[in-house]
Amino acid sequence: MKSHSSTLLAEVRTFRQNHPDVRYVDLIALDIPGRFYGKRYPVEMLEKVAAGSPLKLPQNAVLLGAQGGLFKIGDYCFHDGDPDANRRLVPGTLKPVSWEAQPLGQMLITSDGTEAPIEFEPREVLAKVLERLHRKGIHPVVAFELEFYLFDKKLNDGLPQFARDPLSDDPDDQPTLHIERLSRFAPVLDDMVQTAQTQGIDITVVTAELGPGQFEINFGHLDDGLRAADWAALFCRSTRGVALKHGYRASFMAKPYLQHPGSGMHVHVSLYDAAGNNLLAAHQQQPLRHAVAGCLALLPHCMPIFSPNHNAFRRLGGTVNAATKACWGYEDRDACVRIPESDPRNLRIEHRLASADANPYLVLAAILVGLEHGLDAAQEPIAPLNEDRTSGHDFPLEMLEAVRAMQQQPVLREGLGAEFVDVYCENKRQDHLAFQQEINAREYRWYL
Template identity: 85%
Template sequence: MDAVCSDLVAEVRAFRQRFPDVRYVDLISLDIPGHFYGKRYPIEMLEKVAAGSALKLPQNCVLLGTQGGLFKIGDYCFNDGDPDAPRRLVPGTLKIVNWEKQPLGQMLITSDGTEKPIVFEPREVLVQVLKRLAGKGIFPVVAFELEFYLFDRQLRDGLPQFARDSLTDDADDQPNMHIERLSRFSPVLDDMVETARAQGIDTTVITAELGPGQFEINFGHLDDGLRAADWAALFCRSTRGVAMKHNYRASFMAKPYLQHPGSGMHVHVSLYDEAGNNLLAANGQQPLRHAVAGCLELLPHCMPIFAPNHNAMRRLSGTVNVATRASWGFEDRDACLRVPESDAKNLRIEHRLAGADANPYLVLAAILVGLEQGLEAGREPIAPLNEDRNSGIDFPLEMLEAVRSMQSHEQLREGLGDEFVNVYCENKRQDHLAFLNDINAREYRWYL
């Protein structure tokens, strides 16, 4: 048994000793739309997998559409025999699930590091970007911030209802950013934070956001970008589960209400060398400007990643603190790229464009490719919003146009991988067409 297997077996045995009532563990991985898929394993079988027994799942699970269906993408899904692909356990991710009625565990799995990694697996895409950056002496430090809405658990005529106050049973009508909202919803929010911490996630600041029932929970900064994206993915799963336990529905849908702010995924990224020096702060912050320029130039071609569905595009409609063009600025929340005030050691870029329902592995991968290409090109960015409120680069606001822009961009294909870009764009194109393939009541009302 090699050292990795030995450590995994020790991890499983320690978990079984700590949680003797757990009989099953969910082995989970994120697909292209950002949903977890996987299998529920008896805890005894998990120990065998940790010791080296084969772990395989269908390769095409990664290609599932938003509603779980398979699309024909090249030879995948229908002409390839639906082959299995090897997966492995991700060390350190075996954690208790405390929002289910019965004791349960969960653990991340991935194709990275196996004999045949899946090149379009989101986690694998990020792994390859991070490896390439490390080979160039670039080491990101990353922190995610995720906004979400609480709704009543039951929909009414298919529509979400404002969350009811657990103390007064009134609809949430507190003014935005009101600190008392945190008290009124503290039972569910406290449980979300403690549950996230039980998953190993360093949760920090909690904010009552602008919309009714909208909140934001921040994570600590990590010098492991892959683990930071793991945290974001696992947080979405645990938050939904805890909300259901408290008779709420938590949603990371990007734009659940037209009249209220959408929910975003804000990603803070700084770049360091092997000695721990902040690369963005060198030479009077000139690398910062180059990195910004690269991100802005690439951003219009990454829109299917940052706004991965029809609803996410709705969020980019000029509401407060959401950019409608690729822009940047110092301490400016209207910009796609905000440079927060900080000292040289902590100088960073906050990428604010992605919707909360975007895939965190792919969002971070796209951001890092933009930063990488900007540092290498060494170009000056457009004027910041602090100097020109009209500064910005247009980006597509319709999915099919966005897919065409992404699929044809050579630098993005080089940065994220040809096969991934082909598969991802076709998945988004077909998913969007499937969404549109419905005649709703409004269409009959307008055109019948």
Template identity: 90%
Template sequence: MKSQSSTLLAEVRTFRQNHPEVRYVDLIALDIPGHFYGKRYPVEMLEKVAAGSPLKLPQNAVLLGAQGGLFKIGDYCFHDGDPDANRRLVPGTLKPVSWEAQPLGQMLITSDGTEAPIEFEPREVLAKVLERLQHKGIHPVVAFELEFYLLDKKLDDGLPQFARDPLSDDADDQPNLHIERLSRFSEVLDDMAQTAQAQGIDITVITAELGPGQFEINFGHCDDGLRAADWAALFCRSTRGVALKHGYRASFMAKPYLQFPGSGMHVHVSLYDGAGNNLLAAHQQQPLRHAVAGCLQLLPHCMPIFSPNHNAFRRLGGTVNAATRASWGFEDRDACVRIPESDPRNLRIEHRLASADANPYLVLAAILAGLEHGLEAGQEPIAPLNEDRNSGADFPLEMLDAVRAMQHQAVVRDKLGAEFIDVYCENKRQDHLAFQQEINAREYRWFL
């Protein structure tokens, strides 16, 4: 603990020396729906926290709904006195914020690694999965890919508008994959990439996607699963901020346009032993097949994680590369679990089902739990799509069905934690019911 405090203290002091204009630092963490919460600390107080002073925030901040409200979940929120819980600073994440009007810093905080971690905190859920794998001699290497839409900053009666092409000032309303779109929006895209890199995020490939104003950013492969998920979470925050600075909105909403492709979160995962050998490639890739089988078996029971809201379920089916059944295949983007072509050293799975607005900590935790379960069970998967285009297992396509499928599944409860599963399912159930408590114009038009 003393060693960590000295490291953190050195990090804060170095930051203050390099950024004397910064007076405040946002201490932030991701809640269950995938939004950041936290506090804005004077930088001199941050130095005291780094030296060992307590850092406490309300435990129930993790339980906020999609709109920020609290739901009654067991004894939490309304019958527990709303207690504080300890957090800690995440080393290496103190960075300047360049998209705000005033000089500012930000730093991740978490309850994992404290004396009493919050069992339903997303980062803690992933930390437990990674710790269990490490004890088994399994070391994941992870890379996220995130799709998002650029939209006009102004909404039209609450509805999104296409981003304006900076060269022509026309709406970028033509879906395509043309490289010229990267040039036309290069100013904002370059700023997004540079800002992400300043946050310590390893940005690699930028792609113009099929939807109008849609892009994809790839991150480097990382041998620290928590850091890989940190990158995905921080990228969403910085990208939204940079877009607003340039007169756009950046949205990771799963399906902003019904007629165009949705935005996904693709996760590449390799598994290595302590000597650096790829576990999936051993014994003529038999462990790969077992891992795929485990992923597909748990996938129908993890849908509230992969599709965390009503809109996310709209993304599934009806457009390109969005599966409606649990499936797998070699070099097949219609599959939920794709096996990219690679040499044995880099053999991996690409999990393609999650929406871009899913919680990256929970998505990775669910994927790793499926891989772990598959390696333990040693079962053969269903036929790949390359052999049978109709191969696949059904999964829920509506939130309440998905919650029921998740809550009482024994393996999921064991791998991700029973307390987390109960809290998460009730959070999603209440969020979904709250979403239904509004009559929209279409409903009046159809039934009035």
């Protein structure tokens, strides 16, 4: 513990030396809906925390709804006195913030690794899954890909407008899937990449996607699943800030336009043993097939994680490369679980179902539990799409049905933690019901 504190203290002191103009640091963590909460600390107080002073925030901050309010969930929120819970600083995440008007820093905090971790904190849920896999001799290597849209900074009657192309007055004149769009938006995209790299994130490939103003960012592969999810979360935060600085609005909303493709979170996962051997490639790739079967078996029960809100369900099945069933295939982007062509060393699955606004810690945790279940059950998967285009299991396409499917699934309750599953499902149910408590203009047009 002393060595851990001294490492953190050295990190804070080095940061202060390199950034003497920074007076405050945002200490941040991801809540259940995937939004950051936290506190802004004077940098001199951060040094005390790094040296071992307690860092406490309300436990129930993790339970915030999509709009920031609290719901009654079991004995939490309104029957527990709103207690504080210990957090710790995540080493290596203290970085400068360049998109704000004043010099700031930011640093991730978490309850995992504390004396009393919060069972329903997303990062803690993933940490427990990874610890269990490591005890079994399974070491995941993970890479995220995130799609997002650029919009004009100002909304029009609350509706998003296409990002203004510097070379065209016509908002529809944006070359899709074309390298030219990367050039047209180079100033903001370059700043996003450089800012992410300053945060310690390994950005690899930038792609212009099919939707107008839509892009995809790929991250490097990591043998630390927690850090891989950290990268995805931090990238969303920095990208929104950089976009505003350039006069745009960046959004990871799953389906901003009905007529254009939605934005997804694709996760590449390979599994290795302690000696570095790819477990999925052993025995003529039989473990790969078992892992796929496990993923597909649990996928219909994980939909509240993969599609965490009403809008995210709109993304499914309506446009290019968005699956309508739990299915798999080799080099097939219509599949939820795609097996990219690769050599045995790099054999992996690409899980393509989650929306871009899903919680990366929980998405990865759910995928890993599916892989683990498949390896344990050792069952063969259904036919791949390459052999049968109709192959696949149905999954829920609306939130309340999805919550019911998730809450009673015994493998998920054991793999992710029963307390987490109950809390998460109730949070999603309450969020969905709150979203429905508004009459929109279409209802008056149809029913008045």
